[in-house]
Amino acid sequence: MALQKILVPYNFTAYDQKALDFLINTYLNREDVQITLFHAYTPLPPVDFEANPEMKKMGSGMAFLSDEIRRKEGGIQFTKDFLLESGFSPSQVGYVFKAKEKGVAEEIIDLINKGHYRVLVLSRQAAKVNRMFTRSVHARILSTLKGVTVCIPT
Amino acid sequence: MQSEVRITINTFKAVTKAIAKSDNLDNMCHHLTELLVAALGIKGCAVYVLDTDTKQLELLASFGLSPKYLTKGPVLAKKSLAANLEGKPVIVRDVAKDDNVQYPEQAREEGIAAILSIPITFLDELIGALRLYHHQVWDVNDQDLDSLQLLAENVGLAMSYTSLCNAVYAIEEVIQSIAGGRCPLHWPPGRKA
Numbered sequence: 001m002a003l004q005k006i007l008v009p010y011n012f013t014a015y016d017q018k019a020l021d022f023l024i025n026t027y028l029n030r031e032d033v034q035i036t037l038f039h040a041y042t043p044l045p046p047v048d049f050e051a052n053p054e055m056k057k058m059g060s061g062m063a064f065l066s067d068e069i070r071r072k073e074g075g076i077q078f079t080k081d082f083l084l085e086s087g088f089s090p091s092q093v094g095y096v097f098k099a100k101e102k103g104v105a106e107e108i109i110d111l112i113n114k115g116h117y118r119v120l121v122l123s124r125q126a127a128k129v130n131r132m133f134t135r136s137v138h139a140r141i142l143s144t145l146k147g148v149t150v151c152i153p154t
Numbered sequence: 155m156q157s158e159v160r161i162t163i164n165t166f167k168a169v170t171k172a173i174a175k176s177d178n179l180d181n182m183c184h185h186l187t188e189l190l191v192a193a194l195g196i197k198g199c200a201v202y203v204l205d206t207d208t209k210q211l212e213l214l215a216s217f218g219l220s221p222k223y224l225t226k227g228p229v230l231a232k233k234s235l236a237a238n239l240e241g242k243p244v245i246v247r248d249v250a251k252d253d254n255v256q257y258p259e260q261a262r263e264e265g266i267a268a269i270l271s272i273p274i275t276f277l278d279e280l281i282g283a284l285r286l287y288h289h290q291v292w293d294v295n296d297q298d299l300d301s302l303q304l305l306a307e308n309v310g311l312a313m314s315y316t317s318l319c320n321a322v323y324a325i326e327e328v329i330q331s332i333a334g335g336r337c338p339l340h341w342p343p344g345r346k347a
Binding site: 012013014042044045046047048051052054055058059061062064065068100103104129130133143 | 171
């Protein structure tokens with residue numbers, strides 16, 4: 001049986017929890033699935049913290065940004081463990097945690113194309129006014145992908 | 155007594171440059187919240203956009219605040235630091251002694267002692283709010299307040315520009331779907347293909 005690769009963008013929201021529930025309800029006990037959780041974090045701001053004493057002082061306060069990124073990676077690991085505890089096997093669940101190099105939609109599309117994913121589980125999208133300013137991730141993904149099943153648990 | 159000036163000209167330059175280098179509004183607002191938390195030594199920061207239909211504030215970016223606090227419930231502009239609706243900043247120097255806060259109990263649980271809310275406007279219209287959260291009672295320095303208002307104005311400009319760009323991209327997508335990709339759009343200047 002062909003392996004079904006499933007990509008699950010995860011952003012630590014209540015909607016993402018619904019995506020996990022959907023995975024468990026739909027794919028648990030199926031041996032032909034492989035799940036990848038995905039989170040792209042905003043990289044650290046491009047600031048020269050060595051430029052002057054004030055910036056050095058500010059830079060010392062930036063250490064917690066790295067801590068925050070580590071906490072997020074811990075959160076993704078925790079989510080992976082949650083899926084394992086729910087019954088998936090270790091060989092079925094992995095994650096990709098990386099710095100955002102482009103828009104979220106483009107990151108997801110790239111990963112799907114490079115990883116040959118067949119199913120994408122998207123969470124509900126951001127609130128409506130946000131989309132005016134940040135463009136709809138869903139719209140960009142849906143208008144670009146071909147031959148991929150997209151599930152949106154509501 | 156006011157706190158010392160935290161946003162000096164060097165800090166202001168660094169923050170402005172960093173957000174100007176961000177290639178999308180999402181990154182820009184994330185960097186702004188991160189840098190303001192570092193510069194001011196505060197607990198957290200968030201950028202909200204205003205839904206003019208429902209008068210609710212929607213979260214655009216945040217740093218230093220827990221998911222539990224961020225999902226505490228709808229943030230209603232009229233109940234939550236209402237003076238922002240008139241374009242004025244609101245300073246809640248002590249959350250425990252102020253009735254202006256919509257979710258005081260959740261703020262206390264989060265470890266927030268003071269909140270500063272700066273309106274984000276464009277052409278005198280309120281389009282969002284920049285909110286800063288301190289873990290201790292906060293007497294905001296006047297110069298810092300001025301700097302934050304300037305930054306909020308820049309954010310307002312960027313938000314308006316981005317929504318205009320997005321409208322153009324949406325039109326472009328329709329044109330491309332009709333023209334089969336034979337009609338490339340060379341706008342805005344410097345846009346990556």
